[in-house]
Amino acid sequence: MSSQLLPRLAQEDESTDALSGPQTVTRQARPLRFITCGSVDDGKSTLIGRLLWDTKAVKEDQAATLRRDSTGQHNELGLPDFARLLDGLQAEREQGITIDVAYRYFATDRRSFIVADTPGHVQYTRNMATGASTADLAVLLVDARAGILEQTRRHATIAALMGIRQFVLAVNKIDLAHYDEAGFQAIAREFREIALSLGVRQITAIPVSALKGENIVLRGDDVMPWYSGPTLVETLEKATQRTGQSTGFRLPVQRVSRPGEGFRGYQGTVAGGSIKPGDSVVVLPSGVEANVKAIVTYDLVRNAAVSGDAITLVLDRPVDISRGDMIAAIDQRPQTGRAFTARLVALSPDGIVPGKRYWLKAGSRRQRVMVRPVSALDLATGNWDDAAVLALNGIGVVELDFEEDAIFDAYETNRETGAFILIDPDTLNTVAGGMIDSRRSRSGRFDALPDADRASITLPARLIEAFLKTEFARAHVGEIRVTRGEKE
Numbered sequence: 001m002s003s004q005l006l007p008r009l010a011q012e013d014e015s016t017d018a019l020s021g022p023q024t025v026t027r028q029a030r031p032l033r034f035i036t037c038g039s040v041d042d043g044k045s046t047l048i049g050r051l052l053w054d055t056k057a058v059k060e061d062q063a064a065t066l067r068r069d070s071t072g073q074h075n076e077l078g079l080p081d082f083a084r085l086l087d088g089l090q091a092e093r094e095q096g097i098t099i100d101v102a103y104r105y106f107a108t109d110r111r112s113f114i115v116a117d118t119p120g121h122v123q124y125t126r127n128m129a130t131g132a133s134t135a136d137l138a139v140l141l142v143d144a145r146a147g148i149l150e151q152t153r154r155h156a157t158i159a160a161l162m163g164i165r166q167f168v169l170a171v172n173k174i175d176l177a178h179y180d181e182a183g184f185q186a187i188a189r190e191f192r193e194i195a196l197s198l199g200v201r202q203i204t205a206i207p208v209s210a211l212k213g214e215n216i217v218l219r220g221d222d223v224m225p226w227y228s229g230p231t232l233v234e235t236l237e238k239a240t241q242r243t244g245q246s247t248g249f250r251l252p253v254q255r256v257s258r259p260g261e262g263f264r265g266y267q268g269t270v271a272g273g274s275i276k277p278g279d280s281v282v283v284l285p286s287g288v289e290a291n292v293k294a295i296v297t298y299d300l301v302r303n304a305a306v307s308g309d310a311i312t313l314v315l316d317r318p319v320d321i322s323r324g325d326m327i328a329a330i331d332q333r334p335q336t337g338r339a340f341t342a343r344l345v346a347l348s349p350d351g352i353v354p355g356k357r358y359w360l361k362a363g364s365r366r367q368r369v370m371v372r373p374v375s376a377l378d379l380a381t382g383n384w385d386d387a388a389v390l391a392l393n394g395i396g397v398v399e400l401d402f403e404e405d406a407i408f409d410a411y412e413t414n415r416e417t418g419a420f421i422l423i424d425p426d427t428l429n430t431v432a433g434g435m436i437d438s439r440r441s442r443s444g445r446f447d448a449l450p451d452a453d454r455a456s457i458t459l460p461a462r463l464i465e466a467f468l469k470t471e472f473a474r475a476h477v478g479e480i481r482v483t484r485g486e487k488e
Ligand SMILES: Nc1nc2c(ncn2[C@@H]2O[C@H](COP(=O)(O)OP(=O)(O)OP(=O)(O)O)[C@@H](O)[C@H]2O)c(=O)[nH]1
Pocket: 038, 039, 040, 041, 042, 043, 044, 045, 046, 047, 074, 075, 081, 083, 119, 120, 121, 122, 172, 173, 174, 175, 176, 208, 209, 210, 211, 212
């Protein structure tokens, strides 16, 4: 096959250019976050170790130990066993020091990185879910000799579920596959199809030897003259960062404060965008418009507030607002309506019964809703099959019908105002968690999403965590370990 084909495999259409196309790269303030996924022995630890080693993120004492310990000892090539760089974590664990997930930091001249490291056999942990929910990119490893495995498909599916939209396929141990170009191409092609079916369009496939350090940080031109695409590090340097919220200002009202005559403030935590005195806002669902007079936190009067701030908002005119209402940017409003489509993970043994009424809780709002499953994801095949019920742990697309107006953003644009839970009104148990896709017209049938979009579902970390703890996930996804989440 011609060497020209390779870069095209990695970037067959325009949409992949963000990963591998020529760009001016400047060092960015926020590190790029990524996770690595692979089957046992595919070489994750070696790959991360290699990244740290070749970007000189390894401390001198660690490096000396590695050189001393491992000459010819740990592998047949006489190279250091880079996976040992991660052993510190293991040792700390064995000593009982609580380290839940290791976030490894390293940097190049152009960018800094954080890789969520879950060493050993533990792949589908709550840690991974937590790591993946904030990751910008997933590096999926396969063994060049084995190619794509069922496991690879599952890894890719979970990563896509967690909202990751950029995949790097590291076809590792290419040295053991005689640097075979045709084999690499076939694996890359197969992977590309899987990724596309999950709605992931930014895909770069790279033939690498983690052990020998080929196409990780340094190029492997001597042994793979046929590969002219980017190295792993170049790809990471050019990857885009994902943003959690792209909506305007959102304040779900948790409490109306009336400490004395004449003062009325609306309290809550900003769930999107920013606000300053003088800004125009709309109160939903009433649609009344007003301007911000003041922003107060504790005793302080502030001149601005951003997402995550707990504030009391004072408006310039009296407005009838109660708990559960939303104050939003006047020019970037959330969607208001009685019918929405959403994706659900069913967490109750009863599953989700069509036509049953549930309580839907989103932020401080609680509303009655009727739920009708439309389709369900088969995790083994990645197919979305028509479904009238959603069994326990099922992931599905559903229609929601409310008795009164509901206010949401699409989860893809705002993870706070687009997420909800369902509560069984009889037992008061949480029976599902979900993400809003879009509003739909009530009379109309479900507007089928294009296949790729339908597959590219994104779940909040806590739902995936709940899902991963179930027997179903144990059987289908792999070993589960529950630990605390990430701390920064
Ligand atoms: N020849 C060769 N061997 C490699 C390469 N990458 C990793 N290995 C070897 O493959 C074995 C497994 O590598 P690890 O890095 O421990 O694999 P892992 O995926 O982290 O494995 P687990 O931690 O068990 O999940 C080790 O003996 C490595 O030296 C490579 O590119 N080429």
